[in-house]
Amino acid sequence: MTDYGAVLRERLDSDGLLVCPGVHDPLTAAVADAVGFDAIYMTGYGTSLSKTGYPDAGFITMPEMISNATNIQERIDVPLVADADNGYGNATNVVRTVREYIKAGVGAIHLEDQTFPKRCGHTKGRRVIPREEAVGKIAAAADVRDDRAPNFVLIARTDARGTGDGSLDEAIIRANEFLEAGADVAFVEGPTDESELEHVGREVDGPLVYNFVGETGTSPYVDLPSLESWGFDIVLFPIAATLSTIANVYSDFSDFADDPVAAMRRIDENFDAQPVGSFHEFAGFPEVIEWERQYLPDEEQDKYEGSLGDDLESD
Known part of the structure; x- marks a missing residue:
């Protein structure tokens, strides 16, 4: 520690x-x-x-x-x-x-x-x-x-x-x-x-x-x-x-009230412009997947085959 x-x-x-x-x-x-x-x-x-x-x-x-x-x-x-x-x-x-x-x-x-x-x-x-x-x-x-x-x-x-x-x-x-x-x-x-x-x-x-x-x-x-x-x-x-959170969320939610779809597109674009990778990567999913590979039975990996969503498996 x-x-x-x-x-x-x-x-x-x-x-x-x-x-x-x-x-x-x-x-x-x-x-x-x-x-x-x-x-x-x-x-x-x-x-x-x-x-x-x-x-x-x-x-x-x-x-x-x-x-x-x-x-x-x-x-x-x-x-x-x-x-x-x-x-x-x-x-x-x-x-x-x-x-x-x-x-x-x-x-x-x-x-x-x-x-x-x-x-x-x-x-x-x-x-x-x-x-x-x-x-x-x-x-x-x-x-x-x-x-x-x-x-x-x-x-x-x-x-x-x-x-x-x-x-x-x-x-x-x-x-x-x-x-x-x-x-x-x-x-x-x-x-x-x-x-x-x-x-x-x-x-x-x-x-x-x-x-x-x-x-x-x-x-x-x-x-x-x-x-x-x-x-x-x-x-x-x-x-x-x-x-910053209050100001940004207030601004974003005000935009949502007018046009939710356009507001969500703008939020996605603003997030994608940041150098943090995808939202799920930043949240820590690759580490969770690595823990699964280390500690769970091999058959637990089958859940990823054919499933839909962001591919966050670590190489």
Whole structure:
């Protein structure tokens, strides 16, 4: 089994910003992996919306998140950085949460200091737990990492900047205390402009994440060389696949309402223009057929003789 934490640490140690596109299920993850990235991010918002139909406001549960992360990491060949929300409880709950994500085989998680129920880090109404309690949760997570999977990457996120009376200084204090408690990477959510990003990069003593949410959030658009020069190491594009899916599906279904046949032809043409082979090949049927050849009786191959459909048998 691949140690994706070790792979991720190696990539973090190399020069350059690590760009992680956000995905919400194994299918969008497979597309991101086929395009080619060194790591992929599982969005909590997109997972909640795609799995439950509810927004990122504390509705999704730990087992649902773990299941999605497990299936995504199984489908891709690069490390997955997974959202672990606020650990689904206090420090004792965090112990189990981290153990479960480690069993899922992902390369990293991030834990935040929000209260329960939590909500998206770019919406109003967020609250954070007291600093001492938050540090204890990160310390618990770090101890589990050290005991169970030393290469597992622990990212500690603070939402202190976005609370009603939150300040950037408080967020920076928390980020540094999280690193001292054993986090590998700090994540200050919600800087509002480039000057705040520069300040975070200057004052936080450790590797840093930037959450690039675009127009759906409060943080600025900024070019990647600037982020790198300010000291950021990872940039997440959390809802890229989710927004793309919604926009494209809405457009496609609108076309279907007008002329379903023409719309289906256009969708087929757009798919055929992508360098992924046929839909069934991309979905993994050739591998299934190879498993059948290896493990099933020879007579099971007779079902392919004379049958109709795409020929996906491996040579």
